[in-house]
Amino acid sequence: xxxxxxxxxxxxxxxxxxxxxxxxxxxxxxxxxxxxxxxxxxxxxxxxxxxxxxxxxxxxxxxxxxxxxxxxxxxxxxxxxxxxxxxxxxxxxxxxxxxxxxxxxxxxxxxxxxxxxxxxxxxxxxxxxxxxxxxxxxxxxxxxxxxxxxxxxxxxxxxxxxxxxxxxxxxxxxxxxxxxxxxxxxxxxxxxxxxxxxxxxxxxxxxxxxxxxxxxxxxxxxxxxxxxxxxxxxxxxxxxxxxxxxxxxxxxxxxxxxxxxxxx
DNA sequence: ATACCATGAACAG
DNA sequence: TGTTCCTGGTATC
Numbered sequence: 001x002x003x004x005x006x007x008x009x010x011x012x013x014x015x016x017x018x019x020x021x022x023x024x025x026x027x028x029x030x031x032x033x034x035x036x037x038x039x040x041x042x043x044x045x046x047x048x049x050x051x052x053x054x055x056x057x058x059x060x061x062x063x064x065x066x067x068x069x070x071x072x073x074x075x076x077x078x079x080x081x082x083x084x085x086x087x088x089x090x091x092x093x094x095x096x097x098x099x100x101x102x103x104x105x106x107x108x109x110x111x112x113x114x115x116x117x118x119x120x121x122x123x124x125x126x127x128x129x130x131x132x133x134x135x136x137x138x139x140x141x142x143x144x145x146x147x148x149x150x151x152x153x154x155x156x157x158x159x160x161x162x163x164x165x166x167x168x169x170x171x172x173x174x175x176x177x178x179x180x181x182x183x184x185x186x187x188x189x190x191x192x193x194x195x196x197x198x199x200x201x202x203x204x205x206x207x208x209x210x211x212x213x214x215x216x217x218x219x220x221x222x223x224x225x226x227x228x229x230x231x232x233x234x235x236x237x238x239x240x241x242x243x244x245x246x247x248x249x250x251x252x253x254x255x256x257x258x259x260x261x262x263x264x
Numbered sequence: 265a266t267a268c269c270a271t272g273a274a275c276a277g
Numbered sequence: 278t279g280t281t282c283c284t285g286g287t288a289t290c
Contacts, residue, residue: 003271052272069272071284088284104284106272155273162271209271233271252278253272 002068004051004160005203008128010074011049012204017078017098018044028089029103035110036091038062044093051126051159055116063116066091069106076100123159127197128204134193141181141189148184149177152192153251161196165203167233167256168211169195176262177255178248212239232256 025040027033043059056064066072077083078098085092091102102108124140125132137158141151151157152166161169170177173191175184184192203209210229212219217231217240224239231239238245238258247254 006271067272069283070270071272071282073284090283106274106283153272164271 002052002072003162003165003200003203003209004049004126004128005200005207005209006068007052007054007160008049008200008204009207011047011054014074014076014100015047017076018093018095018100019046020044021095021097024092024094026092026094028085028092032091032108035064035108038110039064044095049126050120050129051123051155052162053119053123053159058110061113062110063113064110065107065116065119066102066105067107069104071103072105073103074100075103123155124157126159127193128160128200134190138186138189138193141184141192142186144181146181147178147250148175148181148192149248149250149255149257151181152196153253158193158196160200163253163255164209164230164233165196165199165211168209168230169199170255171231171258171262172211172213172217174262176264177250177257178264231261232258 021043022041023044025036027036039058039060039062044056045059046057048055048057052067054066058064076098080096082094082099085101088103089101090105091108093100124137125134140157141148144151149166149170152161152169153163169192172195173188175188175192199211211231212228219239223242228239232245233256235245235256237243238261241258241260243258243260245256246259247256
């Protein structure tokens with residue numbers, strides 16, 4: 001399930017299978033069929049990740065857009081053998097390097113480079129991109145009266161953070177999610193940005209979300225269980241202090257936090 | 265067999 | 278603010 005790290009990892013993993021080759025593009029499920037025909041058999045030049053979005057640069061000048069949303073998933077089969085379709089496959093991309101199937105995306109469409117620019121124009125900086133300018137995100141956080149928990153989910157502020165990383169990034173910085181952005185210090189806000197960069201990069205590397213850093217926050221003996229991956233997200237009690245975790249609805253979703261470690 | 269839930273976001277009003 | 282859409286895994290009957 002996708003936050004920004006998933007998207008960057010997908011671009012990394014799928015590129016060697018598809019980029020630089022002609023790709024057969026189809027839509028077994030049907031809804032992408034008309035668009036698929038626009039790029040069927042065309043060489044794929046690049047897969048570009050930005051925040052939670054993927055862009056497919058085709059050699060004929062068209063640019064595909066995929067947004068996984070909450071349910072979107074890829075299935076990959078390396079090698080030239082094309083596997084049988086399983087389940088609802090909106091888009092299938094197949095080359096002699098491998099086959100990639102996409103199911104359940106919020107968006108899967110073919111457009112122009114201008115369409116791609118328009119989408120990115122609506123997004124804040126992506127902490128995973130080298131060209132990211134944190135100043136843009138920090139300025140928005142600093143001036144907003146909105147709760148920081150809502151701001152971190154807002155893709156116009158910064159692109160790629162989802163419900164897990166927002167909770168965890170606020171936790172390790174001891175910030176209550178309901179605190180307005182403008183009530184945070186510059187130091188706190190830049191620490192949050194740095195945390196998000198570190199966490200997302202680790203997510204790309206691990207190909208999953210593990211935010212626990214035992215060097216930074218030693219976990220009390222007996223508190224940790226095998227398989228723990230977060231401090232507060234989706235937990236009953238705080239990993240560090242055992243206080244019951246609470247949630248507050250922010251940005252339309254439940255934000256997990258520890259009332260002890262993140263006082264108001 | 266059915267209900268419900270999930271790391272998301274666009275759109276209506 | 279509420280509604281809608283996308284899929285599949287797990288829980289519940």
